[in-house]
Amino acid sequence: RYDIVFRNQPASKDEDPDTAAMWLEAFLEAYEVVPPRRMTQLVVKETENWIAQNAEHIDEQAAAKLRNAVRTMVQSDEIDVEAIAEHVLANEIQREDYIGILLDKGLTETSFVPDRDWAERASRKTTYLCDGGVQVSGPSDVIDDVVQILPKTADRKTRLVIETRKFCQK
Numbered sequence: 001r002y003d004i005v006f007r008n009q010p011a012s013k014d015e016d017p018d019t020a021a022m023w024l025e026a027f028l029e030a031y032e033v034v035p036p037r038r039m040t041q042l043v044v045k046e047t048e049n050w051i052a053q054n055a056e057h058i059d060e061q062a063a064a065k066l067r068n069a070v071r072t073m074v075q076s077d078e079i080d081v082e083a084i085a086e087h088v089l090a091n092e093i094q095r096e097d098y099i100g101i102l103l104d105k106g107l108t109e110t111s112f113v114p115d116r117d118w119a120e121r122a123s124r125k126t127t128y129l130c131d132g133g134v135q136v137s138g139p140s141d142v143i144d145d146v147v148q149i150l151p152k153t154a155d156r157k158t159r160l161v162i163e164t165r166k167f168c169q170k
Contacts, residue, residue, distance in 0.1 A: 036115040044071075
């Protein structure tokens with residue numbers, strides 16, 4: 001009997017998740033430990049998804065505050081999604097929904113040590129995704145000087161202004 005079983009390969013696409021869970025829990029009497037990198041990536045990705053899904057119910061300042069709080073916390077010693085939600089989201093229903101979505105998507109703990117190496121690499125580049133697959137990306141430390149995001153219009157459109165001296169098309 002082993003104390004730790006290390007699965008170094010991800011589940012295959014044709015693997016039945018119910019059978020895999022039954023095998024893990026019943027036969028091996030084990031549970032899957034989610035690595036810090038996956039939990040860090042999940043919090044960052046699902047926060048963006050939650051903001052996009054709740055764009056009608058959350059104002060732009062609260063969305064920016066939540067986004068910045070998550071980006072800051074993933075580079076700290078510990079990330080506590082409950083504390084982030086409590087600090088940023090004033091509405092209790094939104095807080096519960098945000099935390100619930102993260103837990104439903106696979107977050108196993110609301111407080112954990114993030115993967116700071118991944119967070120640092122991810123924070124070096126900022127990418128804005130637009131309609132039709134258009135992407136505007138660049139180094140995080142200079143993109144805010146080049147790209148200006150204007151407030152949303154009444155028809156919920158976001159306008160970007162790109163100011164640059166040098167421009168070329170690839």
